[in-house]
Amino acid sequence: MNPTAAWSVGRAAARSSQRTVPLYAQARCPFRPVPSAPITRHARSFACSPRQHRAAPLDQQQQQQQQYQQRPQLSETQALAVPQATLDAQARKVNVVWSSGIESRYHNIWLRDHCRCPACYHPQTKQRQLDTFSISPQLNPIAVESTTEGLLVHWPQPGAEETSASSLLARDASSDDAAAPHSSLYPWSWLYSNSYAPSLSLTSGSGEPGTDMEKAGRLLWGKGIAQQPPSVTWAEVMDDQGSDRGLLRWLSKIEQFGFCFVTGVPPTPEDTEALVRRIAFIRETHYGGFWDFTSDLSHGDTAYTNLALGAHTDTTYFTDPAGLQLFHLLSHTEAKDGTAPSGGESLLVDGFFAAKILREVHPEAYEVLSQARFRTHSAGDDDVLIRPLKRGGFPILEHDTVTGELVRVRYNNDDRSVLKLPEDQVLPFYDALAKWHEILTNVDSEYWEQLKPGNALIFDNHRVLHGRSAFVGNRRLCGAYVNHDDYRSRLAVLRKRYPDVVNNKRFSRSPDADEASSSSRGVWEDGL
Ligand SMILES: C[N+](C)(C)CCCC[C@H](N)C(=O)O
């Protein structure tokens, strides 16, 4: 009997027998419950006896036990509505019909490639161990099961695809026959959030550029933020009774507002550096690591002058612009000629708020600034010539091509290199740029604040633009950059560790938003 026939025979028999069956004499498949914990099969069909799965070595069994305990928990209602899985051998897919009636289709090769048993997926490093390229594109499972825990699929070992199901049935549990089937269990919640045909993930947007920016857990703002700018205290960030809850509150506010003050920071470079390093290591650039700078042109950049700087984001010339930027004003004293200090006010503009206005008021300009690419450079230091990897450069408004969400504003008109656009795009570009500039410089967009020693300012350089007014006197700032990936990594880890922290909820519902915090990361973590 061929696997498909055996499968359909088994399945027909299974349909009539929704029964609790004690599981295997010993842990076989990594996600099988311990022997005393039977699970209910809702649709079961074997072309091979489940005993085919070889017992795992002891340490692997411990890993299997731990992974089983880390599996996403099914709620009571979910357990009652176990999805129905069927094999479409012709299409080489497994179809899953959810309790909603929606049907997801998964390629067999995709399922096999995503087995997360310890043999296929390193339980600690979360890296694939399976040789993807040993999977036959013609692969069909021997058997498919809908269980309360998830989709259970039994695969022929590579090279045994042609082994008949009946001969597999004949194998004894103790045999270590290399052709014994390989079983994979996929938790339903994981399958649901990773469904791609159709996409069912709660976090995927419409794909339309500029999808509603506030959905992604942000609070957009204009000049009104001045009434109550987000802030935390040095004490809570540095040591919240031995926990990182204060640090998480800080990072959550940066995510929500795009910036946050830290009050009560000792006005020294050393303490300021310690503050930044609470988030992650510092991003080194040609400006150095932790900077302590003034208007001395020590670097060929107008930041090292006393000139006014319009709203911009930094390092637009890097392929990956700096993520977070922290400033701490240490002093601003009279000029060498005794002139009293003045000016040097800091400017913040919410680039996502400005983009939202542009999209609503001038959608065609939004489209132009989302598409038109141009180069940028940092060429003020003799030993530096930095330009982005892509010769065509990047657009000002960068989007996630899957969700359509705006993910980065990359804008410094002073650092823009020669414009090379097709002739018919030149005037529309300048027109769109003027509309963008008008919004950025609108009094309702601008938040001006005079920085003071003791109050550090950090902002998301992928969202919030900054600038300053011209100044007189000796003005000393210190600070640093942090990579955006490292900032979001720290936020994600702390969010899992401290689910109780206020401001720790994202506005958009994501599959793991309410997941109970797990002490260690499981192999089914959302997004791995
Ligand atoms: C390093 N420190 C912040 C002092 C100066 C950075 C200058 C950044 C430059 N104006 C740009 O827009 O990329």
Ligand SMILES: O=C(O)CCC(=O)C(=O)O
């Ligand atoms: O001096 C300031 O307040 C800001 C300088 C600046 O914009 C920069 O370093 O990019």
